[in-house]
């Protein structure tokens with residue numbers, strides 16, 4: 001996606017393509033993608049009930065990378081509609097392969113900026129939001145590109161149902177503190193757990209590909225929040 005300077009001058013993600021996509025994965029863009037792609041969120045509101053009638057819950061994963069976590073959670077929770085957003089096309093190709101290999105019927109993808117999906121979702125429509133190892137943008141002059149800021153925190157809180165949960169995970173210490181400060185001051189969000197044990201992975205966490213690379217400056221830090229009315 002190119003920068004849309006009309007309403008969003010700053011990109012929160014880096015490259016959208018790296019190595020050539022393998023032919024088998026490229027073919028999935030023609031065969032599987034039309035079945036799982038979300039309607040264009042810029043064209044109008046999204047109705048989760050229409051995306052998967054009868055879904056028990058609706059989860060949103062922002063920046064799913066290669067889709068390993070998204071696919072694992074979708075397999076664990078077949079009754080849950082899993083919406084995944086990721087502009088990095090090699091990652092989308094990988095996710096399509098996971099969806100095909102797992103025979104997953106409950107995943108829907110938006111191969112672009114999650115902020116458009118968030119804006120198009122109804123208020124109080126999400127049960128869970130997962131932001132796992134977002135691009136750290138750790139140089140001070142790049143901090144403004146961070147996905148988590150007061151605006152996205154508020155928009156996500158507004159889209160969580162009462163009792164819904166948001167998980168933010170990073171292995172960059174200053175991003176954890178940045179996120180903690182902003183999420184703590186977001187109306188309606190209440191932190192679950194204690195910063196004393198913020199390195200303890202929650203039991204339902206699935207290790208991600210980025211996490212395995214250990215590129216950050218600390219062990220993963222988990223911040224879980226609940227939406228209170």
Ligand SMILES: C[S@@+](CC[C@H](N)C(=O)[O-])C[C@H]1O[C@@H](n2cnc3c(N)ncnc32)[C@H](O)[C@@H]1O
Pocket residue numbers: 012013014062063064065066085086087088091112113114115132133134135136147208209210211
């Ligand atoms: C560091 S990677 C981590 C990927 C994956 N969550 C993992 O842990 O393996 C962060 C990902 O977030 C994606 N991303 C950044 N900004 C985004 C946005 N606004 N909407 C959706 N995805 C975004 C990037 O393209 C990148 O693939």
